[in-house]
Amino acid sequence: MVCTTTLQLKMLLLPVWASMLLGLLVGFVPVVGMELTEGAKSDFDHTPNTEPLPSSSGSNCSQLTLKLEFSSKVVEHEYIIAFTGYFSAKARGLYISSALRNSGDRALEWHIVPRQNPASDFPSDFELVHIRQALPSSLLTLEDHPYIKRVTPQRKVFRMLKYIPSPEPAAPCNATRQSWQSSRPFRRTSLSLGSGFWHATGRHSSRRLLRAIPRHVAQILQADVLWQMGHTGSGVKVAVFDTGLSEKHPHFKNVKERTNWTNEKTLDDGLGHGTFVAGVIASMRECQGFAPDSELHIFRVFTNNQVSYTSWFLDAFNYAILKKIDVLNLSIGGPDFMDHPFVDKVWELTANRVIMVSAIGNDGPLYGTLNNPADQMDVIGVGGIDFEDNIARFSSRGMTTWELPGGYGRVKPDIVTYGSGVRGSGLKEGCRSLSGTSVASPVVAGAVTLLVSTVLNRELVNPASMKQALIASARRLPGVNMFEQGHGKLDLIRAYQILNSYKPQAR
Structure with missing residues (x-):
């Protein structure tokens, strides 16, 4: 009788443990490989929802639940060039120009994307560059420069x-x-x-x-x-x-x-x-x-x-x-x-x-x-x-x-x-x-x-x-x-x- 009861209990618990294990596995799946690459279709290619918070009216507080969704994608032809330290805008331009000249690609078209914000007047450790039809060898030449730490694509961030x-x-x-x-x-x-x-x-x-x-x-x-x-x-x-x-x-x-x-x-x-x-x-x-x-x-x-x-x-x-x-x-x-x-x-x-x-x-x-x-x-x-x-x-x-x-x-x-x-x-x-x-x-x-x-x-x-x-x-x-x-x-x-x-x- 005891053996029969124990067996029945184990049979009852088996689906519970199986569902818990499945839940844990499913929980990890969405995180792996969620980075969107250039050309990948995103759910946020349309204009995001921009509905503001409802305006105040009366004496009551509205009770709202905030649902937030996030996505990002690569911006075509734009690259963030990170430097090993903080340099003036003139110095950063010279380093980039010198590195791209050494690439040997005479047909390369590039320009520094202007950034007008409160940090523009101070030295910076990165530059945003637009490079058309950049060959992998050109990007590698940039990274070979002694003052350039890394070259990565610019990313556009969407929040809904x-x-x-x-x-x-x-x-x-x-x-x-x-x-x-x-x-x-x-x-x-x-x-x-x-x-x-x-x-x-x-x-x-x-x-x-x-x-x-x-x-x-x-x-x-x-x-x-x-x-x-x-x-x-x-x-x-x-x-x-x-x-x-x-x-x-x-x-x-x-x-x-x-x-x-x-x-x-x-x-x-x-x-x-x-x-x-x-x-x-x-x-x-x-x-x-x-x-x-x-x-x-x-x-x-x-x-x-x-x-x-x-x-x-x-x-x-x-x-x-x-x-x-x-x-x-x-x-x-x-x-x-x-x-x-x-x-x-x-x-x-x-x-x-x-x-x-x-x-x-x-x-x-x-x-x-x-x-x-x-x-x-x-x-x-x-x-x-x-x-x-x-x-x-x-x-x-x-x-x-x-x-x-x-x-x-x-x-x-x-x-x-x-x-x-x-x-x-x-x-x-x-x-x-x-x-x-x-x-x-x-x-x-x-x-x-x-x-x-x-x-x-x-x-x-x-x-x-x-x-x-x-x-x-x-x-x-x-x-x-x-x-x-x-x-x-x-x-x-x-x-x-x-x-x-x-x-x-x-x-």
Whole structure:
């Protein structure tokens, strides 16, 4: 009888294990070979969806789910020539001209593509060149030049945003306090690791109460504790790489600089995504951000048609290094991790102490669907959860696929936080609620900006120390595997305690 029961149990479990294995295998399939090459047919050859966020009306926040799709393709005849250092425009032109003369191809037609942006007046480490009918030997001759590091095709990036109304009604925007004061009596001893304070920062004890009393994500993560201590992001430079921001938006008081890296003659946001992201980080009223006193640097890197180019990002990244940006939010990503100039520049950014926070992607629940650059080791990759601490279905899952098939992938995301129904600034005014890892990313970027402002010795703050503080303080979600939650849920107050007692573990 026991043997019969055991046999029946095994027969029942066999389909379950088979379906789990099949699910894991299917999760890895879409990532391999997703890079589009020249001539390949793309789903984004048509004009991308450019529907802006609905305008504010009435006192209610609209509840929207953000569906983001990403693709890229090679731009015909255009090449990014990366140099071994930073050189003037004149020097770069001479090096290219010298290298192409040595190719021996007299019929070669080429010219340097002009780039008019805020970085044009400074030395650069790359040039964009248009070369017609370039032979492979000509490109190899370019790479043989002692000052030229790599020659790669220019890539055109497409991002499609779709805002899908949620069936659940949103809470009124004006149902929350608009004061920066703490909602609880503050005692400095309450931040001790051994105190009972920590029992209140894990999973929510009352789901109904949380739904009934609408609060902004900064308050839910207890940013008001740090505000009460006088920390509001002051002196921290945070960059938002997105769709821009209107000049006179009422939610922002410290927009230090707005720059345009596109071929459109505007700095304003025509879609609302960049405004929303900036609001989560630094809004000072209505839908409160984490760090309202931070220096906000707006980088418009996408057009209203949601198009960008590798060269636009490279110039903007160089400018961010020049401006000594502290925190950079990149709520974009895609599977195209073979875009070498982009990947190299991300490494250079973090080497220059820029803390980069990026969305892990909205390609869940399949595994192995992480987006670049969030899956890079020195970038803080952020996944999404809802307000009941469930992993969002849309949130991409690990492991990383860079190392496959020659090795094992790494654990990603690094951390998860609220990415469902998060409130942020509307296009011109008011608040909106969005869902997506591109929403969870600025939650972490805002928290990081606030955390940086709490550290007296800024020399201790860098991408490594911040990432260590975040993952060491993260709260593990029970019943969730490491490729879904990474190291766990963001715990702002515990991260503050760890960061302010931080000692480098390697020298």
